[in-house]
Amino acid sequence: MQTAIVTGGAGFIGSHLVDRLIAAGYSRVVVLDNLATGSWENLAGHPPEVVWRVPHDICEPWDPSPLAGQPVDLVVHLASPASPVHYRRLAIETLWVNSKGTGNALDLARHFGARFVLGSTSETYGDPLVSPQSESYWGNVNPIGPRACYDESKRFAEALSMEYHRRWGLDVRILRFFNCYGPRMQSEDGRVVPNFIRQALSGEPLTVYGDGRQTRSFCYVSDEVEAIWKAATLPGLAGEVFNVGNPEERTILSFAELVANLVGVPLVVKAEPLPEDDPKTRCPDIAKARRLLGWEPVVPLEEGLQRTIAYFRQRLTV
Ligand SMILES: NC(=O)c1ccc[n+]([C@@H]2O[C@H](COP(=O)([O-])OP(=O)(O)OC[C@H]3O[C@@H](n4cnc5c(N)ncnc54)[C@H](O)[C@@H]3O)[C@@H](O)[C@H]2O)c1
Known part of the structure; x- marks a missing residue:
């Protein structure tokens, strides 16, 4: 039995990823979600014994005993408000989910010896002074502005993930998503x-x-999910960060x-x-994803x- 854990799996990208994991042969996906911005309706196509709907705020540690003795090989951490409307409304919650929540998700990956994929964002580049942005660009972020709750906490999430990789050898992969769109977005989320x-x-x-x-550049959700799938399954990518978006x-x-x-x-x-x-400009350089993941958007x-x-x-x- 192959099991994955997806935090934020009741959301837009997360629910499409759950579909992809099940289609690829995962026999169980455990979704941890507090429904701050997501909905179980997005997972309606899956029986509850295959896709577990676990109401849980990942800012608190999740007790993994329901999975005792069962291998989990993948933890994907997507839980976080993602649109400016939501992260302004939930500013402090956003700071916590990307800091404490990321720590708890990383601890779950450590507990199971699973690979860890972090859903980060192009917002880590802030209002970029170079375009397109490649992964080696460090960004131009206002640490006290109205977007800082999101930008800075995602930067912290990346830093924490890298330290779990350096200290404990956790197989961490970081994906910086640029604007993604598709069915299951919320009509009122302001994007x-x-x-x-x-x-x-x-x-x-x-x-x-x-x-x-x-x-702006827009990447269709099936392309985005294909990049997550490749980053989650290809060997030899521990500690790597990738831009995922449409150039x-x-x-x-x-x-x-x-x-x-x-x-x-x-x-x-x-x-x-x-x-x-x-930001005045937002365009990914995806040369690294093309080279190491063999991925580019096709839709x-x-x-x-x-x-x-x-x-x-x-x-x-x-
Ligand atoms: N959609 C995009 O264009 C985009 C771009 C860049 C980055 N991202 C990142 O991708 C991830 C998913 O984004 P999305 O567009 O699917 O957003 P979404 O709001 O649809 O999904 C986020 C999910 O996380 C859940 N969540 C929030 N706080 C939580 C908490 N404390 N505990 C448990 N669950 C919690 C929400 O209920 C929701 O189901 C986010 O981390 C976001 O920052 C998305």
């Missing part, structure tokens, strides 16, 4: 993809912050045009001031958006 799609589907103007010339960069304004086009509505924009510390933006729009169309009409 640009669900925002634009929800607004376009409801006939509202699309909210663009600043002049819309800031750039195709777009201005927010051209993205708004594309969404309006695909939904079939004229583009009407509502301009709002740029939030404090909002074109139009196709991924069509699938996401179909999901939101269905959700918003029921």
